[in-house]
Amino acid sequence: MFARRLDPSHPSSLDAAFSASQGLGNAPRPRLNLLLSYGGWRDDALERQLPPLLRPMGVHCLEARTGSEAEDVLRRERIHVAVVDVSVPMTDGVLGAEASGSRILQILRRLDQPPPTVVVRPAQPSQREATRSLQALLAEGAFAVLDRPFPVESLLETLRRILQRHYAGTWPTGHAT
Secondary structure, three states: OHHHHOOOOOOOHHHHHHHHHHOOOOOOOOOEEEEEEOOOOOOOHHHHHHHHHHHHHOEEEEEEOOHHHHHHHHHHOOOOEEEEEOOOEOOOOOOHHHEOHHHHHHHHHHOOOOOOEEEEEOOOOOHHHHHHHHHHHHHOOEEEEEEOOOOHHHHHHHHHHHHHHHHOOOOOOOOOO
């Protein structure tokens, strides 16, 4: 299971594979920048758990609680993977009509190297709405869509699939800036 590989007390097999393939030994390895943009998550357990779980693997979580913060991060940093909540407010304390998740997805899609993106959305009122929303999000470039609430293992498994599919099971090359 992917979650076991993330145990900080044990080097993960991905870490070992990366170090061996790069001949790095104990040298600093490239880090993977993960944009974690969330606003509508009622339970902050995930946002507390994810960065410490991923840090030992060289994943740097860049958190953005608003659309404005996410845009700022995207201007400053190269993002390798994005997790975007469609309910993220544009600015602090503003939800609903001001949600900017779609805008963040558009910005990500327009980047020179668009990162694989996991979209987090609220539970849908009907199967028809769920299907329509899923089709729209996939058309906007989402790699996967997760409905809130979801266990951290679901997101970890999705991140593992992204690493496998988009980065051939190894970390992106070069140091992130």
